[in-house]
Amino acid sequence: MVNRETTDLGEADATRSLRTPAIVLTRGVETEALSNVGEADDPQTVFSVRGLDVHYGPTIAVAGIDLDIPARQITALIGPSGCGKSTFLRCFNRTNDLIPGAKVSGSVLYHGLDLYGPQIDPVEVRRRIGMVFQKPNPFPKSIYDNVAFGPRVNGQRKGLDEVVEHALTRAALWDEVKDKLKKSGLALSGGQQQRLCIARALAVNPDVVLMDEPCSALDPIATSRIEDLMVELKRDYTIVIVTHNMQQAARVSDRTAFFTAEVRDSGDRVGVLVEYDHTETIFTAPSDPRTEGYITGRFG
Amino acid sequence: MIGALFCCAALSVAVTVGIVLSLIPPTLEFFTEVDIFAFLTGTDWAPLFVPAKFGVLPIVMGTIVVTICAISVAVPFGLGTAIYLSEYARPRVRKLLKPLIELLAGIPTVIYGYFALKFISPFVQNLWPFGDSPGVFNALSAGLVMGIMILPMVASLSEDALSAVPHGLREGAYALGSSKFEVSTRVSVPAALSGIVAAFVLSVSRAVGETMIVLIAAGGTPNMSLNPGEAMQTMTAFIAAAGTGDLPQGSTGYKTIFAVGSLLFVATFMMNVFSNRIVRKYREVYE
Ligand SMILES: Nc1ncnc2c1ncn2[C@@H]1O[C@H](COP(=O)(O)OP(=O)(O)OP(=O)(O)O)[C@@H](O)[C@H]1O
Numbered sequence A: 001m002v003n004r005e006t007t008d009l010g011e012a013d014a015t016r017s018l019r020t021p022a023i024v025l026t027r028g029v030e031t032e033a034l035s036n037v038g039e040a041d042d043p044q045t046v047f048s049v050r051g052l053d054v055h056y057g058p059t060i061a062v063a064g065i066d067l068d069i070p071a072r073q074i075t076a077l078i079g080p081s082g083c084g085k086s087t088f089l090r091c092f093n094r095t096n097d098l099i100p101g102a103k104v105s106g107s108v109l110y111h112g113l114d115l116y117g118p119q120i121d122p123v124e125v126r127r128r129i130g131m132v133f134q135k136p137n138p139f140p141k142s143i144y145d146n147v148a149f150g151p152r153v154n155g156q157r158k159g160l161d162e163v164v165e166h167a168l169t170r171a172a173l174w175d176e177v178k179d180k181l182k183k184s185g186l187a188l189s190g191g192q193q194q195r196l197c198i199a200r201a202l203a204v205n206p207d208v209v210l211m212d213e214p215c216s217a218l219d220p221i222a223t224s225r226i227e228d229l230m231v232e233l234k235r236d237y238t239i240v241i242v243t244h245n246m247q248q249a250a251r252v253s254d255r256t257a258f259f260t261a262e263v264r265d266s267g268d269r270v271g272v273l274v275e276y277d278h279t280e281t282i283f284t285a286p287s288d289p290r291t292e293g294y295i296t297g298r299f300g
Numbered sequence B: 001m002i003g004a005l006f007c008c009a010a011l012s013v014a015v016t017v018g019i020v021l022s023l024i025p026p027t028l029e030f031f032t033e034v035d036i037f038a039f040l041t042g043t044d045w046a047p048l049f050v051p052a053k054f055g056v057l058p059i060v061m062g063t064i065v066v067t068i069c070a071i072s073v074a075v076p077f078g079l080g081t082a083i084y085l086s087e088y089a090r091p092r093v094r095k096l097l098k099p100l101i102e103l104l105a106g107i108p109t110v111i112y113g114y115f116a117l118k119f120i121s122p123f124v125q126n127l128w129p130f131g132d133s134p135g136v137f138n139a140l141s142a143g144l145v146m147g148i149m150i151l152p153m154v155a156s157l158s159e160d161a162l163s164a165v166p167h168g169l170r171e172g173a174y175a176l177g178s179s180k181f182e183v184s185t186r187v188s189v190p191a192a193l194s195g196i197v198a199a200f201v202l203s204v205s206r207a208v209g210e211t212m213i214v215l216i217a218a219g220g221t222p223n224m225s226l227n228p229g230e231a232m233q234t235m236t237a238f239i240a241a242a243g244t245g246d247l248p249q250g251s252t253g254y255k256t257i258f259a260v261g262s263l264l265f266v267a268t269f270m271m272n273v274f275s276n277r278i279v280r281k282y283r284e285v286y287e
């Protein structure tokens, strides 16, 4: 029985890389939204963002973003502080919904499915699209319960041991914690906590992992471990990462989007996408002078 | 300045110690006249009659019954209110609702007492589902209204504990595909548990110590019964009733008041110690 659970997991992982994951984002099964599945022009595109604006109350935070996120690659979002990178990232798993007054307009297609469509259940969206935060935020529970949290919320009762081990292994943390799974997640070091949070996100078998400055609270060794981990994970997962660390973007990402804050005539500061290209291009031959200025450290 | 502030702190400690010390001599004298074992296990309570009976259990029972009634209103509704306020209510609703709920705590207890007697008791009498309908004076009406009185305290303390849970924990749970309800019950409430248990214990202490409502609405008859539909006397109601009567100082009846007071004190003190233990064992510590 134990073995069967493990194989199930293994199979799920193997098939993941072969086909577009089954998309069930709505609570009801037969819904209109589902019929849109498969209409994406390019199966390699996970997110397709068009004309995206985000408002916080009356003020606009980011405006007019168009961008496609490719599958199983690492896309880095860079730019000066306050230009709306986190705001933009939160649009991908509808965590902006949780902020009172935040409003998202424009379209975000996920495998061709409108994430903000009327049929979409944001809770389902977040199950498919995981997130790791800037500050490690393990629950004040045991390491085991942290990782098992997502599967339990999803109604899974059996085979949790295997899921926990698998997720911790993927997050390169298993060897360090396998003897103390009952210890509190908060008793770990900062870097271990962040890997625990990554394991926790992986345990629900997401399709995409969003990371908002996942290494900013970590030392260089812990950072490089997480970077190695990201490169390892991109074989199976699509990763979008916000980072302030230019070297990190250059080291790990396949594509880089550079954002900046423009001052409008009205005096508002609005985040806009300046340039989006292969990371190598952005770092060696950027086409916009603002990108070049930021990358060479003259600005931001 | 520091000296003055220290005096403020010292004063409250001194008063507490003073009260406890003043309980001791008459209590000790009482137990030279009445056997302590008979006191703690006796089921007849008539200390002011002739022949006097000093079995304290009936009024202990009354206290327990009324407290259970109160807690079963205050804790679920108070906790529900707190969860609603901290997890669900929009900021504007919360700003409006919280002071309104806290207003309940400012109503004088004598008003609650008559509310229990005049408004709740008729309901209890009419809706009583088992057998004979209770009398006007019954423990249930007093307990229910006491629960309403304590509710704001439970709600307010629990809400404070819930609001202190770092927002990042909730975000983390949402990001794993938790619904709002799951975030509340699996992350916020467990993380705030020590504060919530503290609120629970305080509310039990309040219920055990509340006097006026029971004095007015529960009837004044010591009653060795678990049926909340009957009239009962609690320890506090006994103290208040006996203390306002004209008992000659130094009589055994007079010392009874102090003995019951000491028993109340020991009971609430032990409860606090016990709950501190529990909290330390089960709380989920977050940074
Ligand atoms: N919850 C919020 N309520 C109101 N305004 C917000 C909120 N979050 C962000 N903003 C505003 O939106 C703009 C973009 O913020 P955001 O946090 O997305 O920037 P960022 O690029 O992630 O910055 P940093 O690099 O410092 O993390 C800022 O002007 C900020 O003040």
Ligand SMILES: [Mg+2]
Pocket: A085, A086, A087, A212, A242
């Ligand atoms: Mg940010």
